[in-house]
Amino acid sequence: MAAREERRSFWTWGYLSDEPTEAQRKQAAGQASVRLGREVRVPPVPRIEDIALPPGRIAIPSRLSGFVRADKTERLTHTYGGHSTELLAALRGVFRNPPDAVAHPRTDGELESALEWCDANHYAVVPYGGGTSVVWGVSVPETVNGAVTIDLDNLNAVLEVDEISRAGKFQAGILGPDLESALRPRGLTLRHFPQSFPWSTVGGWVATRSGGHYATNHTHIDDFVESTRMLTPAGWMETRRLPGSGAGPSPDRMVIGSEGALGIISECWLRLQKRPRYRANAGVLFGDWHAGCEAVRAIAQAKLWPANLRILDPAEAGSKAGLDGTSALLIIGFESADIPQGENIRSAVAMARDHGGLVDDGDLVIDDGEGEIERRGGAVGAWRQAFIGVNAGATNGLGLLSDTFETAITWDRWPEFDATVRARMQRVLDGVLGDGAFLSCRFTHVYPDGPAPYYTFNGAARVGAENEQWQTIKDEALAAVVDAGGTVTHHHAVGRMHRPAWDRQRPELFGEALAAVKRRLDPNGILNPGVLLDPG
Ligand SMILES: Cc1cc2nc3c(=O)[nH]c(=O)nc-3n(C[C@H](O)[C@H](O)[C@H](O)COP(=O)(O)OP(=O)(O)OC[C@H]3O[C@@H](n4cnc5c(N)ncnc54)[C@H](O)[C@@H]3O)c2cc1C
Structure with missing residues (x-):
């Protein structure tokens, strides 16, 4: 595949063409002025020179x-x-x-x-x-x-497609859209869509154990990896293509999530699927957040495997889906290449109603496979637009502090976990950002044994001190999550940011064993020092 022609933006997500226009930045500054009660000016973008x-x-x-x-x-x-x-x-x-x-x-x-x-x-x-x-x-x-x-941008080819086993061999630097464009004419898809899909690569996904936007069944890239090829300072390591194997610890499992600290992934075989044809979705309102979460548990444990099973708490449904801030919104979606999904959506909606969910039958959208429908209006459509159109550029530098942290916890601990995290976060947000700072939550992924909650915080920052303020809040978020039994990350990886907190979460002996693996593969400790392990 030809090398990427467009340069990455250095101050927003994506490429130069993803940068917001001056008009969009001014509009965002106007909204920030209203929110902050003072005039907010658009900061200039420095010239590279x-x-x-x-x-x-x-x-x-x-x-x-x-x-x-x-x-x-x-x-x-x-x-x-x-x-x-x-x-x-x-x-x-x-x-x-x-x-x-x-x-x-x-x-x-x-x-x-x-x-x-x-x-x-x-x-x-x-x-x-x-x-x-x-x-x-x-x-x-x-x-x-x-x-x-x-x-890895020049190592971006589709090397092979095995239509019989439904798997493809990709070089690590291929971007999401290029991979899907190559598979589309064959009626195939990887069906792994992290929110960063337009700008991220197969190698990055495997190295970070990325999570796609489907909520159940196949959540992480892990589920799709059939084999890997990785270059380390000690040599090449290539695993055998297998649909499954019980032969001891999995070498692929050592590569998946290695975050560039053990080697450079150059190629992967990934499992593919037929492109979905049948779709169905619905948006269900709940007056009570925890009743909605219980509905999610019931649907997840019924193993209907919806593609989407995302509940937004009232604050998030207000800010991201245009609701009035009093109801939680549960978005349920099904997809299949082979089987009409009307029965599944009706079963899931019936379970949601059993838990107090409100939805009219007329609001169920069922695509019988006759063609792609995009009848996603209302709150579900608004949320989808906000999710797909995400970009940080317009608000960058306007004095608003916003970030997310994502985790996972078993259902038995969920209500208490949520209450503890919210209480600790509200205290730190009030202390650091003052009035008007708030926390919201949605589930990005759901398992039969627990949800993956994704918290977002927002507030007014002190200009010039944003990153220090962010660090104080982030430290508290990580401490709250780890103390309450969750994971420092469900799909954003460890990196340098989560490293200290991850050290508290993982068994000490595992940390030592990982360090020994790193010494064998990377004796001089040159690979991404400080990620996963102490440098040196
Ligand atoms: C707007 C936005 C939305 C996001 N949404 C999601 C989401 O929905 N789900 C999700 O999981 N993540 C998400 N992320 C985080 C990020 O996109 C993922 O971690 C993604 O997998 C990184 O891929 P990348 O190709 O950009 O890797 P990079 O950012 O370039 O690298 C990530 C890590 O992997 C290592 N690495 C990269 N390529 C290789 C390779 N070939 N061999 C060895 N190591 C390598 C790097 O050293 C680094 O440690 C989001 C990020 C942004 C900015």
């Missing part, structure tokens, strides 16, 4: 100069991932720690040469897919004396 970078510390050997670059734009556009703290620093022109060089290998041979060069010189290596990490996974650690980002 005006941004100061620390001088590069490494010289590129001439044999690598065909695919390793150290110009300012390359270094600058690979300094940060997609977290709001990073986008804000970038908008303010703060680039203290860029990589010294960026490699764009075009072949396995060039990938090997780049890694050998870094290993021989003890340069830190940051594997880079789409750069959408929201956990500081692609930032360069401050403690190293030289760092090279290895961007």
